[in-house]
Amino acid sequence: MPVLTISAASPVGVLPDGTPYYAPIGEVIVDGSLVTCHLCGRALRSVTAHLRAHGWTKLAYCEAFGLERGQSLEGPETRKLRAVALASRLVFEPALRQGSAAGRARARTGALARDAARAATGRRMPEQRRRKAAAALAGFAPPLVASLAVISREAGLNKDWLSRHLGRVSPVAAEAARRRRPQRLDTRWRPALHRLGFSDVPSYLHERHIVQHRTVNAIAAEAGLTHYTVRAALRRHGVARVAHAAQRHAASQRAAQVAGGLGFDTVAGYVADRQAAGWTWAAMAAECAQPSSWLRRQARLGSPHQPRETMPNDLRAATWPDRDPPPVAGVPLRGQPRL
Numbered sequence: 001m002p003v004l005t006i007s008a009a010s011p012v013g014v015l016p017d018g019t020p021y022y023a024p025i026g027e028v029i030v031d032g033s034l035v036t037c038h039l040c041g042r043a044l045r046s047v048t049a050h051l052r053a054h055g056w057t058k059l060a061y062c063e064a065f066g067l068e069r070g071q072s073l074e075g076p077e078t079r080k081l082r083a084v085a086l087a088s089r090l091v092f093e094p095a096l097r098q099g100s101a102a103g104r105a106r107a108r109t110g111a112l113a114r115d116a117a118r119a120a121t122g123r124r125m126p127e128q129r130r131r132k133a134a135a136a137l138a139g140f141a142p143p144l145v146a147s148l149a150v151i152s153r154e155a156g157l158n159k160d161w162l163s164r165h166l167g168r169v170s171p172v173a174a175e176a177a178r179r180r181r182p183q184r185l186d187t188r189w190r191p192a193l194h195r196l197g198f199s200d201v202p203s204y205l206h207e208r209h210i211v212q213h214r215t216v217n218a219i220a221a222e223a224g225l226t227h228y229t230v231r232a233a234l235r236r237h238g239v240a241r242v243a244h245a246a247q248r249h250a251a252s253q254r255a256a257q258v259a260g261g262l263g264f265d266t267v268a269g270y271v272a273d274r275q276a277a278g279w280t281w282a283a284m285a286a287e288c289a290q291p292s293s294w295l296r297r298q299a300r301l302g303s304p305h306q307p308r309e310t311m312p313n314d315l316r317a318a319t320w321p322d323r324d325p326p327p328v329a330g331v332p333l334r335g336q337p338r339l
Contacts, residue, residue, distance in 0.1 A: 011041075015064060026066035026127030033075035038065045047073035066127030125165060133162060133169040185236065192223035202237040205230075209239060213249035216241065255298055258288055267298035 011020035022041030023029050029036040034043035037050060038061070044050050048058055051073075062069050072079060089096050106112040152162045162169070186201045198204040208214045208222070216234075220227040234241045242248065255267050264270040274284050285292040 019064075021065060023065070026131050028067065028071060028073070028128075030075065033077040035073055035075050045075050045078045062126070063124075068126045068128050071128065125168065129161075130169055133165070186233070188225065188229070189223065189233070192225070196222070201233055202239065205234055205237060205239045209234070209242065209245060213242070213245045215245050218246070258290060262288055267295065268301065271295055271299040 011022050012024060014020050019039070021038045023036045023038045031043055033045060035045070035047050036043050037047050039051075039054050039056065042050075047061075051058060051061055058073065059069065061067070061073070062071060074082070090100060091097075103112070106115075152158060189201050189204075193199070193201065193204055196204065198207070205219070208219050209216075214222075216227050216230050220230045223230070231241065233239075259265060259267045259270055262270050264273070270288070271284065274287075281292040281295060284295055288295070
């Protein structure tokens, strides 16, 4: 690897392999139309063209000194000259024009961004990008008062990238954003909460869904939101969603009323007591003025721990409401002739 004469400036550090460098890691020093080379400290119009003298490639240079791969290593005047030259080449060179059109088409379809994301997977975060994000975050006093979109614009970074790496760039800002996210998602609930007299979303959801047993659709209709929004809010605030809440509550109230009128705590307890006394389903249905199929269902729900295979014959029949009983050897099913 060819070696150039080092400038009189003192190195600011040494790489792990012993190579001295003359500009800070993660920074590009631009002085007017000149850019400082990290390897020798010289101020040049184009460090990219100068790297051949060191035997380095731009990719190796950027990785070694914590620069982004797309970082320009040329002064502003050199970049303008290259832009003018490229514009004229696009007019007179068909191959370059076709390649540019193909690249723009891939960018419109998102293929270019997907390829870039795959190529960046597992790659170390450049120090330059980390410093950009940290500098942008420093302009916002905690707790975080700006969105990631605003911060990414300030830093000149992609919002999705900043969202994924915010914890590594600034743990304090990441924690503030995590705490702020539920409040931001609950913003759309504010008009309904103010109208209904609730201070926050969790108390409203608990009152309507757990205490009053309203369904998700009923809550969505009252709040003027979609049922998807209500389900997301239930998950976000740790309120367990009950399917068919209104019907289940009405069914439990009916069972409690019937059992209380007969002097029992539950319908299952009533059925067990009457069966022990030898009562039939028809007699129990007549006493409590409820269908026998409903009694059988309540008896089954009252003893979920007992498997069907081990139930007594009278309770096993209760698990077959409005259907033929299980077949018994030598006994034909209902409606079939005897052989």
